[in-house]
Amino acid sequence: MSFVVDQVRLIDSRLDQLQLSKQQPGDSFCISSEEAHDPGKATRIAQLQRLIKSLSTTSSSKATLVPVPSIKSVLDEAQLCTSWQPFAQDASEARFGTPQRIETSYEHELEWLLLSKATAQAYGSVLNTILEGALPLEDDIWYWQDIASTYRYAGLYSVQTSPLRLWTWSKDIYTDVRRRGGAIANGWSQFYGLVKDAVQERSIADIQRRVVSPLALAQAEGKQKAKALRKIRLRSANALGLLLGEGLSYESMHGEDLRTFDSEPTRPEDQHKWKGTIARSIALMDAVLRILDEGCPGKFDDAVAAITEEDQYFAPQESSREATTTGFLKPADVAQRLHDLLTRSLSKHASSYTVAVHQNGKPSPLIRYWLPASLLLISSTTILRIAVNRKEQILTWVREFGQTVKDFWLNWVIEPSKKVIGTIRHDEGSEVSIMSKRSLEGDRASLERMVVDFAVAHPNDSPMNESQIADIRAKVREGDLTTVLKAYEKDIQKPIMGAITGSLVSALLIQIQKTKVDVEVAMSGIDSILKSQELLFGFIGLTPGVLVTIGLYRWLNGVFNNRASMEKWATQGQLVLILRNIDRILVAARRTTNDYGEISYEDQGLLLFEIHRFRQSAQAIFPRRMFQDLLQDLDELSENRNGLQRQKEVVERIRWAYAKYI
Known part of the structure; x- marks a missing residue:
């Protein structure tokens, strides 16, 4: 608005x-x-x-x-x-001077x-x-100023407008030949002779222009049009x-x-x-x-x-x-x-x-872009031929690229996400584990039975009763194999005899089973630690896919939408330039103020141009409430009867009050 x-x-x-x-x-x-x-x-x-x-x-909600x-x-x-x-006054109103209605x-x-x-x-x-x-x-003024101030833009403009100059020169030659009475029906030799004479006269007429370079002519034209x-x-x-x-x-x-x-x-x-x-x-x-x-x-x-x-x-x-x-x-x-x-x-x-x-104004897009458009048109056949010859390779590349994207999405985003969700819901199929659930209990019960059988088979003095067997079971659960180790110490003194007639082999095998149980106890502790951090491992597995996806999304968003941050930065730079132009207009208007301190209508119009541009640009980056406050300040700035001094004060207020957004 x-x-x-x-x-x-x-x-x-x-x-x-x-x-x-x-x-x-x-x-x-x-x-x-x-x-x-x-x-x-x-x-x-x-x-x-x-x-x-x-x-x-x-009558309408649209402010248009x-x-x-x-x-x-x-x-x-x-x-x-x-x-x-109007009705005429009556006698009484006319006598007393009462105004009529x-x-x-x-x-x-x-x-x-x-x-x-x-x-x-x-x-x-x-x-x-x-x-x-x-x-x-x-x-358009900036366009012509660039041409008038730089040789690069002047040269580019000369190349862009060369077909127009050639066309104008050709029309002048044709008009001159027709004026001389030349026609193809009179003979090719006479026609070409008249064309040659016209070209020579045109060259003589333009001899003064040859002193100036084409770039200088382009710059002079830019200054004139600006x-x-x-x-x-x-x-x-x-x-x-x-x-x-x-x-x-x-x-x-x-x-x-x-x-x-x-x-x-x-x-x-x-x-x-x-x-x-x-x-x-x-x-x-x-x-x-x-x-x-x-x-x-x-x-x-x-x-x-x-x-x-x-x-x-x-x-x-x-x-x-x-x-x-x-x-x-x-x-x-x-x-x-x-x-x-x-x-x-x-x-x-x-x-x-x-x-x-x-x-x-600046030339039309057809004049400014005829050269790259012509190059593209000329090379279009070559590009089309390359595309046709490598059609299968291009299609294969497209299919493989699509399959790669699909596999990445399924294997690195969808599947890790499912595992994380299963962990949150305590899904047994998604639990992290390095050993089976019943392995430790089975090996520990087997060790207990082996120790009890060994103690019953090799009593010290008399057969063991139930209380002694229960006591041995309790010690085995705590990791105590004293009964087996005593027999092992006794037989190890005579290993050959102990292996043939004693219980050395049985004691050794029981200790191997004990070692297996101890290893499984350690693994069970590690397994408990892994289960307590199972959600963390799930997110670690999901992180690479999510990071790559977010990175690609932000890159594509920046490519196709020019990045909101860059647009905001450009808008802020534009606001600074507009505020500078407003300040320049008010400073220059000091010489043309009237007796009431008001600037001229011309300066007022230039000021309104910049105010309109300022409010249109600020609307994109200012918060709604802050923008309404800005409109009040801009209305005060645009009011000429406030005086030049007050308008300058408003500019200063805008500069410090909205510095965060400008």
Whole structure:
């Protein structure tokens, strides 16, 4: 949303307040009983109310201007036709000097309200046309400045425009030959002779240009076109500043014509002087568009003033009041003037402005990119032949690449994710383990049975009872093999005899089983540690696939979306440059301020260009609440009647208050 839309919404709200402030019994904005009971007038009033609503800014949630064709359609459908004359004063009012009350019909006031809202929308369309047309000129000016200041861009421009120069030279030669009466029908020899003479004369005529290099000619052309574009931009800035300084925007904020009256006006004509303001605004817009199209040798403001002085609608303030009260301003006449403004003046300005920018703007993309496009076209057959000859290899590569991506996604992202989820849910199939669950219990029970059997088979003195056997079982569970070790120590003294007649082999095998159980106990401890960190191992297995996926996503996002951080950085750099331009405009405007400390309309227009660019760029990176505060500061900065000093203070406030975002 631009500041033009804000201006139109402000004007529209003032018009609504003006209507609401006068909706009192007996006022012109209050429907009479006669009009309410007349079916024809009631239908007419309903139609006007519907058309007024279609031109109001509150009729749609979208903050946009009403298109010009829609405004003209509403004016055509309205068929404004009412007129009125003020009632004469009676004897008592004339004797005591009591101001009379000018009464009009409700239908007449609705026609003026519709015309006012149509004028407000037309005012916004004119402002928006000037603004949107002048903003792109900045890029064209930079383009020509690059050509005028660097040999590299000047050489590139010479190569880009070489076909145009060759075509122009060929047309000149052909025109010269035709002027000499040459034709192919007269004979090839005579025709080629005339062409040769024309070429020689053209070479002699251009001999002075040979002193200057082609790069210098390109730079001179760049300077000339950049100067022409600056002139167009300055005229547009002057027009924008003038319309905002003396048009409906000023009247809605500072003048009394569009403000709500808190008390009865002292003079009867003050009730309707806002209608003269509408007519003067239409005349002002018409004069500004005419000067923009025709140009002016002197100052822009003086040229507009010379036209408006002769305009019957742009009369002095007192004369306008008298014209209003005598019925001079009729809605039908003013509507026709507004319709002509939208139909002829605005369309003529758009076409003439397009022609002027086309003549001095940067060349079309066809001229700037014909060389790489030609190279691509020439090499297209070779590229196509290579693609056809290696079709199978390319298809194989594409299939393998797709299969690789698929396998990576399944094996390194999906499967580890499933394992992590299974671990969280205590899925037995996903548990990490280095030994079976029942291995330790089985080996420990086997060792217990072997020790008990050994102790029963080799008692010391008498057979063992149940309590002794239970005691041995308890010691084995604690890892105590004293019974076996005593027999082993005894037999090891005579190993051969112990191996043949004793229990040496049995004791040795039992100790081997004990060693196996001890190893399994250690492994069980390690297995418990692994199970306690099972979720950690699952995430470790998932991490490589996730990191690679995130990295590829961010890289692709940066390639196709230019990376949000880079865009933000570029926008911040652009805001700094725009703020610098605003400061330069205000510093340079010190020499052209008037007695009230206000800058000229030209500087005001240039300032509005930069303010519009600033708010459009800031909207992308500022938070919503902070952006609303910024709009308040920008509105204060754009108000010319605040004075140059206050505008500089606002720039300083913007610089420190929004330094985080700028």
